[in-house]
Amino acid sequence: MNVLLIGSGGREHALAWALSASPMLTRLFVAPGNAGIAEIAECVALDVADHAAVARFCKANDIRLVVVGPEGPLVAGIVDDLLAAGIRTFGPTAAAARLEGSKAFTKDLCARHGIPTAAFGVFTDSETAKAFVRTQGAPIVVKADGLAAGKGVVVAQTVAEADAAIDDMLGGGFGAAGARIVVEEFMEGEEASFFALCDGRTALPLATAQDHKRVHDGDTGPNTGGMGAYSPAPVMSEELIRRTMDEIIRPTLRAMRAEGSPFTGILYAGLMITARGPRLVEYNVRFGDPEAQVLMMRLKDDLMLLILGALDGVLATMSVRWRPESALTVVMAAKGYPGAYHRGSVIRGVEAAAALPDVQVFHAGTLREGGLLKANGGRVLNVTALGRDVQEAKARAYAAVDLIDWPEGFCRRDIGWRAIAREKA
Structure with a gap:
């Protein structure tokens, strides 16, 4: 089978490395790829924002499966457009990708369906947002609603810091991503990354991981897209995994299906492990980066087979094996x-x-x-x-x-x- 993987980062190199081991693979194309990916796949200079061009490439090269790595194309609806062109594509539709594309959407979904997360408010004007901060106090978290490459989050230790973050985001510091903001309760605990493979109805839990967002040693400095990760995450006990599935992942799948946007793909829950148990920090709708790198190193099963199982809607009959290391x-x-x-x-x-x-x-x-x-x-x-x-x-x-x-x-x-x-x- 010929496969096209979309993306150019470390996550995509790890996915390409795992996909290249599948006996089902004939040719692996990656758009646009990078120097490391070029050693194991055929890199192509496609404009992935031009969905029609991607579809034409797929048809010209007999692509039977497209795997979308990063969040941008997912939120932009590439899955919808490729499916409409008759091309099997792994990842959520634009409607389902709102779980990452809009923090306000996810927060409202959690509120409607009783999914544990931080108390919050959604704002488009600074004065109302600042008034909310004063009623809550600090520390408090200010987030750009849209995609901001992992950087649109400020953990404000003081009210003044929160005010500055609000002014920055609503003042255009993050472009359209910050036209609306979420201000939320600061949750005490330890963060963990939890991944589930989903087929719209069933969620298959994957291995746990933990990443390091701050740029410098000792978890200091500004947030980044991630400076390192490891798997498994010792904080995620079997009991916490069970609770995460029962209280967060499965209710989210049910909610998305009930609201007409069934979720197929990788659901990545950023969790805060609090004294009351796991609570959702935010959702991503793809593998993490750099978490994908450690997950692919530990995965024993054929990634292609798992992806096809999700697309075929048969995850209820499948399991995943991991290396013990x-x-x-x-x-x-x-x-x-x-x-x-x-x-x-x-x-x-x-x-x-x-x-x-x-x-x-x-x-x-x-x-x-x-x-x-x-x-x-x-x-x-x-x-x-x-x-x-x-x-x-x-x-x-x-x-x-x-x-x-x-x-x-x-x-x-x-x-x-x-x-x-x-x-x-």
Whole structure:
């Protein structure tokens, strides 16, 4: 079967790596891909925002399955348009992708269907939002309603910080994504990432993971798209997994179906594990990045078979097997990220790092130019390793990081610290 994967980041490299192992695969195309993906698939310079062009490519190349990696095309309705053209596509429709595309939509859905989440208000004018902040007090969380590449969230420690965030977002700091904002209760607890494969009716829980959003060691500095992750997440006990499925994931599937927008694809719940149990922070409608990298390292089953099971609506008859080892990934980013950064610096040593046992280096923002590997984004490499536990996976990942010669890059050195503290306890 010929497959087209849409995307260009580390998540897509990990998905391409997993898909390429399927005995059902004939040819794998990736649009637009990156330098690492080009080593295992055929990268094509498609404008994925031009859905008609994507459909024409699929028909010309006998594509039998399209897998959509990032959230942007999903929210923009690429699944709807490809399905209308008769092309099997994995991911939610635009209506179902509102779970990520609009935080206000998700919050309202949770309120209507009793799904545990933070108390909130939705606002389009700053004075009303600021009045809400004063009634709630700080700390408090201010979020842009729309897609903001993981950066449209401010955890305000003071009322003044919240006011500044409100002015920034509603004043155009995040463009259309911030034309409406959600202001919500600050939840105390530990965050975890929970993934479920969904066919519109049934949700199949996948492995747990935990990521590190802050840019610097000790979880300091601004939020990013993610500086590293590990799987499984020790905080997610079997009881918490059961409660998450029963109280959050399954009720969401029922709610979306009841409201005429059944959800097929990957439902990614960002959770806060509070003293009262799991509560929903927000939904994403695709694999996480960098969580996909650690999940694909641990997945024992054929990813293609699982995707087809979701599209065929037969997940109730399926299960997923995982390697018992832990996986950990370290994001290497260009200096300056998540702010301004420079593109085009040369990266050496990736081959030596990837040659270490139980290590994969997934490319995120890279290109090859004149025979050299160069940085072409903010998050550039995902150095990923397996180990008997998180501590061993971390040691292997950082041993690989240390073989990479890239003076213009940086990474956190403490990925996995929460899990390692638990392992040592």
